[in-house]
Amino acid sequence: MLAGSVLELDHACPDTDIGNLMPVPFTARVASGDCIMIECRRSVQASAFSDFCSGMIPLSAGAVRFMGLDWSELGSRQMDALRGRIGRVALSGYWPEQLGVQISIMMRGLHHTTRSIDDISAEALRLAIRFGLPGLPIDPPYRLDRMDLIRAACVRAFLGSPGLVLIEDFFTAANPVLLPPLLHSIEEIRQHGSAVLWFVSNASSHDDYRLIRNGLWHLSDDGLVTG
Amino acid sequence: MVPYEVVDPFERPEDKRRRRWFQVLLPITTVLLILLSIAGIGWHSWKTTQQGTFELTRRLLDMVQKYVVQDVEEYLGSATIGAYFARDFLAHAAPDALKQDFDDYGSSMLRLVPQLQSFYVAGEDGSFMLIERDPNGDGMEYTTLTVKDGAGIFHHDFYDASGKFLRSEENPSDGYDPRKRSWFHDAMQVNGLTWSAPTLYEATKHLVITSSAAFTGRDGMQRVFAVNTSLDQLSSFLTKLHVSQGSRAVIVDEHGHIIAAPEFDRLEEKSGGDPSRMTLQLFGDKKFVKMYDHYRVNGKGTWHFTAGKDKKGYIGISQPLPQTAGWILLISSPESDFAGFIRRNGRQSLMFAMIVVFLATILAGLLAAQSRKTERARRKITRMTEQDQMESIALQAVASTRDLFDTSSGAFVLTEQLATVAQARRCAVWQFLKKNTVLVCDDIYDSTLDSHSGGSELTVSDCKAFFELVSSGVSAEIVSAAADDRTRGFERLVMREARTSRLLVCPVVGGDGVLGVITIEDSAADHDLESFIGMMAAIVAMRFDHVKEDASTEPGEKQDLLTSGPHHPVRFEDDFLGARNASEIQEAACLYKEVAVMVISFTDPFMESSANPDTVLALINRIACAGQDIARQHDLFSIKLAGHRLICVAGCSGKAEPDAIIRIAEAALAFREACVAVLAEANIEPIFSIGIDFGPAFGGELGKDPTIFNLWGETVTFAELMAQDAADVGTIEVSEPVYMALRDRYLFRSRGAFYTPRSGAGQIYVLVTRR
Numbered sequence: 001m002l003a004g005s006v007l008e009l010d011h012a013c014p015d016t017d018i019g020n021l022m023p024v025p026f027t028a029r030v031a032s033g034d035c036i037m038i039e040c041r042r043s044v045q046a047s048a049f050s051d052f053c054s055g056m057i058p059l060s061a062g063a064v065r066f067m068g069l070d071w072s073e074l075g076s077r078q079m080d081a082l083r084g085r086i087g088r089v090a091l092s093g094y095w096p097e098q099l100g101v102q103i104s105i106m107m108r109g110l111h112h113t114t115r116s117i118d119d120i121s122a123e124a125l126r127l128a129i130r131f132g133l134p135g136l137p138i139d140p141p142y143r144l145d146r147m148d149l150i151r152a153a154c155v156r157a158f159l160g161s162p163g164l165v166l167i168e169d170f171f172t173a174a175n176p177v178l179l180p181p182l183l184h185s186i187e188e189i190r191q192h193g194s195a196v197l198w199f200v201s202n203a204s205s206h207d208d209y210r211l212i213r214n215g216l217w218h219l220s221d222d223g224l225v226t227g
Numbered sequence: 228m229v230p231y232e233v234v235d236p237f238e239r240p241e242d243k244r245r246r247r248w249f250q251v252l253l254p255i256t257t258v259l260l261i262l263l264s265i266a267g268i269g270w271h272s273w274k275t276t277q278q279g280t281f282e283l284t285r286r287l288l289d290m291v292q293k294y295v296v297q298d299v300e301e302y303l304g305s306a307t308i309g310a311y312f313a314r315d316f317l318a319h320a321a322p323d324a325l326k327q328d329f330d331d332y333g334s335s336m337l338r339l340v341p342q343l344q345s346f347y348v349a350g351e352d353g354s355f356m357l358i359e360r361d362p363n364g365d366g367m368e369y370t371t372l373t374v375k376d377g378a379g380i381f382h383h384d385f386y387d388a389s390g391k392f393l394r395s396e397e398n399p400s401d402g403y404d405p406r407k408r409s410w411f412h413d414a415m416q417v418n419g420l421t422w423s424a425p426t427l428y429e430a431t432k433h434l435v436i437t438s439s440a441a442f443t444g445r446d447g448m449q450r451v452f453a454v455n456t457s458l459d460q461l462s463s464f465l466t467k468l469h470v471s472q473g474s475r476a477v478i479v480d481e482h483g484h485i486i487a488a489p490e491f492d493r494l495e496e497k498s499g500g501d502p503s504r505m506t507l508q509l510f511g512d513k514k515f516v517k518m519y520d521h522y523r524v525n526g527k528g529t530w531h532f533t534a535g536k537d538k539k540g541y542i543g544i545s546q547p548l549p550q551t552a553g554w555i556l557l558i559s560s561p562e563s564d565f566a567g568f569i570r571r572n573g574r575q576s577l578m579f580a581m582i583v584v585f586l587a588t589i590l591a592g593l594l595a596a597q598s599r600k601t602e603r604a605r606r607k608i609t610r611m612t613e614q615d616q617m618e619s620i621a622l623q624a625v626a627s628t629r630d631l632f633d634t635s636s637g638a639f640v641l642t643e644q645l646a647t648v649a650q651a652r653r654c655a656v657w658q659f660l661k662k663n664t665v666l667v668c669d670d671i672y673d674s675t676l677d678s679h680s681g682g683s684e685l686t687v688s689d690c691k692a693f694f695e696l697v698s699s700g701v702s703a704e705i706v707s708a709a710a711d712d713r714t715r716g717f718e719r720l721v722m723r724e725a726r727t728s729r730l731l732v733c734p735v736v737g738g739d740g741v742l743g744v745i746t747i748e749d750s751a752a753d754h755d756l757e758s759f760i761g762m763m764a765a766i767v768a769m770r771f772d773h774v775k776e777d778a779s780t781e782p783g784e785k786q787d788l789l790t791s792g793p794h795h796p797v798r799f800e801d802d803f804l805g806a807r808n809a810s811e812i813q814e815a816a817c818l819y820k821e822v823a824v825m826v827i828s829f830t831d832p833f834m835e836s837s838a839n840p841d842t843v844l845a846l847i848n849r850i851a852c853a854g855q856d857i858a859r860q861h862d863l864f865s866i867k868l869a870g871h872r873l874i875c876v877a878g879c880s881g882k883a884e885p886d887a888i889i890r891i892a893e894a895a896l897a898f899r900e901a902c903v904a905v906l907a908e909a910n911i912e913p914i915f916s917i918g919i920d921f922g923p924a925f926g927g928e929l930g931k932d933p934t935i936f937n938l939w940g941e942t943v944t945f946a947e948l949m950a951q952d953a954a955d956v957g958t959i960e961v962s963e964p965v966y967m968a969l970r971d972r973y974l975f976r977s978r979g980a981f982y983t984p985r986s987g988a989g990q991i992y993v994l995v996t997r998r
Binding site: 068069077079112113119122123125134138143145147 | 235620675830949986988
């Protein structure tokens with residue numbers, strides 16, 4: 001493991017049969033405090049790459065290490081605990097319909113940590129207001145507006161200062177109002193040594209925010225091109 | 228491990244298992260193995276010794292049995308050999324000398340052999356001769372059956388021990404015929420010795436047995452010679468027989484009747500002198516009943532068995548006695564008499580084993596404790612390493628802050644890093660001012676809310692003890708600030724609002740003494756923070772020194788800034804419309820029960836637009852004018868511009884205004900329409916949002932000459948929150964009370980239910996249009 005490395009792809013080759021990633025070897029490194037923007041035209045590919053980084057896609061070769069730990073060498077308990085350190089703004093949402101959104105938001109903190117519910121809800125509320133929600137949404141996800149769900153997803157992702165935040169962002173270009181709180185939160189967790197992988201469909205549309213990023217990668221069927 | 232994390236992903240399960248194995252399972256397994264080894268060795272030793280002892284005991288009992296058998300044979304041998312001898316002797320005696328030979332032989336035998344009770348001879352002609360001991364003396368009694376006057380008479384001659392004739396007696400025989408006796412006809416039918424069943428001998432009241440043998444005399448007459456042998460001597464012998472301390476022996480016949488046994492007198496008494504009732508059951512020793520039953524099933528041999536309520540172990544031997552009428556010798560002996568030393572030895576071994584186990588357990592406990600101690604030390608070292616890293620990162624963050632000593636900015640980085648390293652709820656930096664009579668908060672950081680505040684003051688009169696504590700220059704850790712006299716005032720004024728209890732007080736000491744204090748509330752760190760806080764206190768002291776330098780070296784410049792800047796008249800009145808009539812306004816602040824509040828929030832991009840400032844200003848002015856017109860048109864109470872927010876109020880006249888919320892809603896729709904139109908003209912997206920709430924609020928005229936009307940409370944705050952956090956630009960968001968009041972008149976759509984700490988859960992709606 002390289003010093004300060006949060007995520008490391010070491011010639012990691014996804015299994016052919018699973019995911020929307022081509023079975024090509026991926027090699028990259030995300031250091032502590034990095035904010036890497038990944039240009040990716042296909043949203044499903046971004047989701048698959050997020051899964052890949054989260055150790056959810058089996059590998060045919062190489063290794064994916066998060067915080068120095070190889071996903072393939074971990075037991076399920078360790079993997080679950082380690083995924084508790086990843087925040088994710090997922091395009092597909094992953095909102096359990098039987099739960100109130102506030103439970104889904106706080107679930108990671110409640111499950112993986114011993115923080116009190118008051119503590120977690122106070123932080124969630126702070127983030128909710130930052131992202132433009134009047135409070136913590138307590139309705140089931142199907143009763144919430146799409147934008148409010150995206151806001152809630154941002155709250156969920158940044159809650160508890162995760163070590164890595166994966167933002168599958170195909171919405172901020174159309175909704176600039178979300179950008180300021182998003183940038184604020186990104187900067188905040190970077191100060192804590194966390195890293196951010198920010199998937200965008202078109203990097204040029206985020207040129208105004210190029211100062212915040214310290215890397216631009218391109219994800220395509222040929223693999224990952226780092227620059 | 229991240230604080231509060233339940234599972235540490237960096238801890239491998241196999242490491243945890245291995246550590247648990249070495250720390251706990253290995254010592255326990257070792258102790259168990261020791262225990263098992265000791266138990267196994269003890270068991271094997273016990274079994275071996277027991278088997279050896281049993282073998283030894285069996286051999287001993289065999290020997291005892293042989294000895295007893297021999298004794299019994301000897302005891303009964305006198306009768307047996309005597310009978311055979313007498314039969315042969317009398318068969319060859321001259322018929323005339325038969326009585327004399329019988330008397331001589333019988334008297335000699337009775338004198339020499341104590342267990343012999345009597346001799347008698349009966350002939351097939353009905354003759355009968357008897358010789359026995361005189362029951363009233365030491366001599367002999369000779370009895371002959373004679374016929375006198377046609378009647379049978381017993382003639383008795385008595386002699387003393389020296390053979391001197393004493394007297395003669397006669398008594399009727401009462402028809403006694405020896406030929407009808409079993410001993411006679413049994414002997415006549417068998418060519419050998421026959422034994423009768425035990426009978427009670429009337430003369431001595433002792434149990435006797437009769438052995439008889441038939442012979443033919445020289446005169447050709449068949450006769451039977453019989454010997455009575457007393458059994459009381461045999462019982463006395465068995466009573467005196469001591470194989471071991473608790474051993475007993477009995478002789479029974481083949482039907483289970485007791486022939487001889489210890490304490491035979493008692494048995495005779497219990498049976499009423501009836502030999503047929505002298506059974507093992509009557510004897511009362513269940514061991515012998517058991518042994519007899521076992522013998523009947525399994526035959527002779529040695530047998531280990533338990534008996535009694537306490538299941539005591541016994542070794543039993545059953546052996547048929549030769550040359551008897553199927554008599555059986557039964558010997559029982561308690562196992563403990565032979566194997567007792569094994570138990571004692573085993574108990575002793577067990578005690579030694581327990582001592583060994585106890586010592587082994589202590590050793591295992593010490594080993595486990597040592598392992599745990601080592602593990603704790605390892606964790607402590609890991610924590611210290613992490614702590615060092617955390618402190619290094621914190622110090623780097625502090626050191627890399629450019630405006631650390633800039634007196635015009637807050638000491639945010641200091642409090643944030645202190646809170647992070649100390650894992651504290653709140654951290655604050657306080658500075659002494661006015662000759663250490665006032666503590667001014669430079670910055671207080673709340674890690675839960677991630678918020679900074681500052682500027683509050685504590686005077687010495689507020690919390691004198693706390694000032695004394697700080698002035699002493701000594702750090703103190705107070706577990707319960709509310710319960711400690713030194714910090715009670717500080718807790719009431721500062722900590723209570725955050726509901727913290729634990730307090731760490733670290734005075735900031737500079738060259739001029741104590742300059743201030745660092746307070747850390749509810750720290751969760753379990754490690755030593757002294758050195759880190761000391762360094763931070765030193766940095767804070769340097770910062771305070773800078774503040775002093777600024778104050779001392781630049782007074783003139785600051786004076787210029789105060790006096791030479793643009794002088795604007797102070798505006799107390801921010802209302803566009805102001806209060807309409809003084810009579811309509813409450814003189815003092817009061818609670819308005821139903822106030823409708825509308826907040827219009829303009830987003831930052833609009834306010835910070837890069838467009839020409841004059842153009843933006845003109846645009847804002849047009850919006851403001853439109854707002855004034857709309858407020859007048861809908862008879863609003865007040866409209867106020869505060870930064871990028873416009874606050875409109877209705878329903879504060881002091882009298883009931885049921886239409887206040889309707890007027891506000893109408894104003895909102897009108898304002899949205901006007902605003903969109905104005906922004907559209909300037910080709911700007913409608914980047915504003917509106918929030919409306921309806922409910923109680925505090926308000927009133929504040930200040931003096933001029934006064935200003937101000938309104939505050941949850942209703943105002945929530946309207947403001949909704950305006951800021953609207954789902955989309957250009958939307959009008961309303962609270963649940965507004966929706967309830969207006970749902971008949973307007974169309975709404977729900978944004979969803981939201982939770983806020985002060986208001987709880989509530990629905991948020993978007994006002995779309997009129998019905």
